[in-house]
Amino acid sequence: xxxxxxxLINRILVVALIMAPFQSGxxxxxxxxxxxxxxxxxxxxxxxVNLLSxxxxxxxxxxxxxxxxxxxxxxxxxxxxxxxxxxxKINAVPVGGDGLIALILVxxxxxxxxxxx
Amino acid sequence: xxxxxxxxxxxxxQVELVGVPFFPQQDYQCGPAALATTLVYSGAKITPENLxxxxxxxxxxxxxxxxxxxAPRRYGMVSYRLAPRFDDLxxxxxxxxxxxxxxxxxxxxxxxxxxxxxxxxxxxAGELLLRSGESQRLAVPFTIFEYTWKKSDYWAxxxxxxxxxxxxATESSYLAAIVAMARVADINAVTLAYTTFLKRWPDNLTAxxxxxxxxxxxxxxxxxxxxxxxxxxxxxxSVVVLNNLAQTVSDQEKQxxxxxxxDRALRMEGPFAAVARETRVMILQRMAxxx
Numbered sequence: 156x157x158x159x160x161x162x163l164i165n166r167i168l169v170v171a172l173i174m175a176p177f178q179s180g181x182x183x184x185x186x187x188x189x190x191x192x193x194x195x196x197x198x199x200x201x202x203x204v205n206l207l208s209x210x211x212x213x214x215x216x217x218x219x220x221x222x223x224x225x226x227x228x229x230x231x232x233x234x235x236x237x238x239x240x241x242x243x244k245i246n247a248v249p250v251g252g253d254g255l256i257a258l259i260l261v262x263x264x265x266x267x268x269x270x271x272x
Numbered sequence: 273x274x275x276x277x278x279x280x281x282x283x284x285x286q287v288e289l290v291g292v293p294f295f296p297q298q299d300y301q302c303g304p305a306a307l308a309t310t311l312v313y314s315g316a317k318i319t320p321e322n323l324x325x326x327x328x329x330x331x332x333x334x335x336x337x338x339x340x341x342x343a344p345r346r347y348g349m350v351s352y353r354l355a356p357r358f359d360d361l362x363x364x365x366x367x368x369x370x371x372x373x374x375x376x377x378x379x380x381x382x383x384x385x386x387x388x389x390x391x392x393x394x395x396x397a398g399e400l401l402l403r404s405g406e407s408q409r410l411a412v413p414f415t416i417f418e419y420t421w422k423k424s425d426y427w428a429x430x431x432x433x434x435x436x437x438x439x440x441a442t443e444s445s446y447l448a449a450i451v452a453m454a455r456v457a458d459i460n461a462v463t464l465a466y467t468t469f470l471k472r473w474p475d476n477l478t479a480x481x482x483x484x485x486x487x488x489x490x491x492x493x494x495x496x497x498x499x500x501x502x503x504x505x506x507x508x509x510s511v512v513v514l515n516n517l518a519q520t521v522s523d524q525e526k527q528x529x530x531x532x533x534x535d536r537a538l539r540m541e542g543p544f545a546a547v548a549r550e551t552r553v554m555i556l557q558r559m560a561x562x563x
Binding site for chain 2: 159183185186187189190191219220221225228229231232233237240241245246248249250251252253261264265266
């Protein structure tokens, strides 16, 4: 539980940044965000959980070496559901990198076991 | 796997999308390369290098699935995750949409996650045609592809321009994909995506409200009004539609009609009655002012 003040301020700033788009007071047009989250306590809780997940994911991205701007842009383009699949798991989920050499190995093994035995 | 004896109905035996570009991958960057392949094919003017900062994670030498889904939205493209089925993969390719897939090309205990683009298939030869890594045209037998693809739970996605709908799209999933894109995409792209969606699914309430709100936000009141009137035909009891239509009509100085609309809305109960009452107060104030 080592939450430094800087870390805390970071989180607050991040939440403030994420909140910004929701605060535009547009006449009395009802948005689809309002429609999908009817005004219940559960919806409020979800909003808070989603914001915290975003903040956590942003911190995680930064902890693996991404800069702040790039991180915020990335997370901004994600849906709440996508963010939840990442929060706390950035080092555990699959990342696609290389793999062609191994594919050749797969072909070889399947060929070997299927046809040579 | 059964594709040999159960080829999906209506899908051609041989398809090759020769126009799909090829970007040989650098180092571990198959993510940016694969994404550039489908985005350029959809009309985006980018290179894999532009995408590195958006989808590559240097510390892990690879790209996250979520970043792959999120990045296209910034270019006004809709990224759509396919249902985890071989059929759907083939149908998309047959419809002219190259598909990004995540494979695990390792053999236990080695794990080698890799993104490739399916750009064709050849049923008689039993092969899929991939843009993969440094191979422009890699022919992989169905069985081997299935083996490598299964481990990602058949993860696959397409990135389409907003005026096209994936061949396998369902109403609710595709709407979610557009809502996700609307977070960050250019407003023209979002408007086009909703318009295209509503041509296919004209009575979708959420899409109608969203499209009208996008028009409203950019001051296109006539267009917003037209969309909401159409929605009111399909959904005469929607408080949201009536409220938003009343607001839009009132902004165009047609206060009598606005009042009639909002009174209709107030005859219904629901979570938005309070908003509708506020709208009514505003309309009455505007009426008083104009007298």
